[in-house]
Amino acid sequence: MDSADSRKSRRCSGYSGDTGGNHDVGSIQISWRGGITLIIAILQLVAAAGVVAGNQLARWFGVTMLGLNAIDMMFFLPAYPFWSVIIIAADIMAVWGLCAYGSRENVEAAT
Secondary structure (H helix, E strand, C coil), rough: CCCCCHHHHHHHCCCCCCCCCCEECCCEHHHHHHHHHHHHHHHHHHHHHHHHHHHHHHHHHHHHHHHHHHHHHHHHHEEEEEEEEHHHHHHHHHHHHHHHHHHHHCCCCCC
């Protein structure tokens, strides 16, 4: 059992009950998850440049990258629930936009 003095010293020292600073989200640490997210973001920028240029392969690559990003954000839900839900919703809207309005006919009609 803890004495009253040791409980008081823990409260005063900022002790939060953490068991060693393990910052796991799922089974992968947050630092690794951030690196994966950065790689996905760079690939999304490449896909966006291709979509702007009118490349159909880039459109499907963008759909794939948005799907991977939505899955990646699900791992961040325990740490950043509000932000993760916002990004997942934006990914879903972007996938819908690429699938609904990115056909060759729509691209040719716009030019």
